[in-house]
Amino acid sequence: MKKIYLICNLHSGKTIINFPLSKIIDMFTKADFEVTVHPTQFRGDASISAKYACESEFDLIVCCGGDGTLNEVISGCIKANAPLPIGYIPTGSTNDFARSLGIPKNAMDAVDAIINGKAEKCDIGKIGDRYFTYIAAFGAFTEVSYQTAQPVKNVLGYAAYILNGMVNLHKIKASRMNIEYDGNVIEDEFIFGMITNSTSVAKLLSMPDMKKDDGLFEVTLIRKPRNIVDLQHIITGLTNFQLGTEKEYFDHFHSSKLCITCLEEEPVPWTVDGEFGGNDTVNLIQNLQKALEFILPVS
Secondary structure, three states: EEEEEEEEEEHHHHOOOOOHHHHHHHHHHHHEEEEEEEEEEOOOHHHHHHHHHHHHOOOOEEEOOOOOHHHHHHHHHHHHOOOOOOOEEEOOOOOHHHHOOOOOHHHHHHHHHHOOOOEEEEEEEEEEEEEEOOOEEEEEOOOOOOOOHHHHHHHHHHHHHHHHHOOHHHHOOEEEEEEOOOOOEEEEEEEEEEOOOOOOEEEOOOOOOOOOOOEEEEEEEOOOOOHHHHHHHHHHHOOOOOHHHHHHEEEEEOOEEEEEOOOOOOOOOOOOOOOOOOOOOOEEEEEEEEEEEEEEOOO
16 A cells, blocks of 8 residues: 655645535545645645655655645755655645646546656756745735735636736846856846747746746746837737737746846845745756656546
8 A cells, every 4th residue: 555645735725715625635536545634834834744655654745725725845855855746736726736647627537647657757946945846936916826816816816916916017127147058148127038848828928839847947037128018018928928019028948957146236026936935046947857756647
């Protein structure tokens, strides 16, 4: 009988509203798994618990929560000497990483995918001493993900990010940044930058060609627009997955390793998988190719 360590964030996204924990345990038990449940108690608890599971006699970690909970789980697994495969039941507000891996958004379907799926290696990002599954970003709207109140996210889902972002539109400002990658150097004023390992971000930005195990990030940088009209065109183009003449403001490339330095007196804040990621002046970002295994649906 295989042993599952189920790490569950009962305060994540839709979990608070309608979460069938008993049904999940029942499904795993009927599939001949022994389930140990750990409800997270504080920020960082999922990371500690995941490391404990990897170093104990378990066969599989199942994370039940949103992108932030999953981020803690993968961090704990990487810090362990022998990381376990991870099954994921997404119950957050956006669940970007789950969507990119084809993991069902319905909890029962996600459990079935874990029971009948297969382990596949996936890339993990590292920024400084932190890890991420799908995004590290700076600039416009990045503070929205961790400043939006959880009850608002629970009710509105990804729409909460849009609404909060629109309210803060007037606060967008550019920062001079230096970006070094693969022997190239870019220096300019940017209003936004993201390093992604996912096919979508908050259902707004789409990167359909992204591969989960190629060792490469998708990097998108948006330069300072000339005026507010161009800024509005850029935002509209992003949300509609279409870009016209606004392409002149974009730098887009793939890389496995890059260094981003903020040249402003006050460093810009970063977000990492939807949580505050610090405001270091220099950030070394690396792709850890095929660092962890996830249990994914069989296609």
